[in-house]
Amino acid sequence: MRRILLALLPLLLSACAAAPDSPPRPTSSATQVEWQRVAPGCQGDDCAYVRADYPRYPGQPELDRAVREALAGLAVDVGETNTASASPEAYATRFLAIAARVGADDPRWASELSARELRRTSSLVVLELDAYVFTGGAHGMPTTRYLVFDLRDQRALGLDDLLLPDRREAFEQLAREAHADWAxxxxxxxxxxxxxxxxxxxxxxxxxxxxxxxxxxxxxxAPYSEGQPELVIPYSRLDGILDPRWLQ
Incomplete structure (x- = not known):
């Protein structure tokens, strides 16, 4: 028996050396943070404000940075410049400064930022980032963005990253059909x-x-009354189009 084990030992060591790195386990180390900033010197119920509610990832600095930058960039069209802020706190400072300067006719300017995890697997985490901005008028403007983050390579993924090479046109056709069904x-x-x-x-x-x-x-x-429409393409229709890595 000992001879057999000794004979197999090189094979076992070789197999271990050739094995790919184990994917990260689908766990989260997030800490939810909430805060609100009000226009300086303003008191009462009609003050301009920015409210935020989102997860921080102290043990995953790249993911933490991606969430904060994406959240701060949701409302880049507020104000005179189309410039994204570097962080939610910087966005709040900028928004309230603009509200004080140009929002005198309607002091109820408001902005709400939030993020939450929708899905976590061994290969990625998906967050939904929401912003609601009111700067006067009949209603505010909601915005939602997905953040799909690759846990292995520590980077945000775009549509082309999720698809197999040269399959964007095929995906667009499926999306067009899903839109027609939805309508x-x-x-x-x-x-x-x-x-x-x-x-x-x-x-x-x-x-x-x-x-x-x-x-x-x-x-x-669709018109404003329909909110933010969603189209869902089942995975059964995405065989040969979606990179199977993101199903694990």
Missing amino acids: RQQFPDDPDFTEQWEFSLTDNVAPLTDGLTLKYDVYAI
Whole structure:
């Protein structure tokens, strides 16, 4: 028996050396933070404010940085410059300064930022980032972005990263069909809906439980009353299109 074990030992060591790195375990070390900043010197219920509620990842600095930068960049169209802030705190300072300067006619300027994990696997984590900005008028503007983060390479993934090479056109065709199905279900009495609200492909996608989900801004493919439409393409239809790494 000892001779057999000694004979097998080189093979066992070789197999161990050739084995790929184990993927990260699907655990989270997030700490949820909440804060609110109010316009300096303002008192009462009508003060401009910024409220934030999102996870911090002290043990995963790249993920933590990606969440904070993406969250701060959700409302880059506020103010005179189309510049994203470096952090939620910097965004709050900028937003309240602009509110004090140009929002005198309506002091109730408000911005709310939030983020939450939707899915975590051995290879990635998916977060939904939301922003709501009110700067006067009939209603505020909501915005939602997915952050799909590769836990192995420690980087955010875009649509092309999720797809197999040269499969973007095939994916766009599936998304176009999903949009047509959605329009028929939502507006069965309006056969011309897709002519008025034409399909457009968004890069705001995430691999969630039921399939690859596309989420649109208000006014992108439907009127404001429809909110932020979602199209879901089941994984069964994405064989040969979606990179199977992101299903693990």
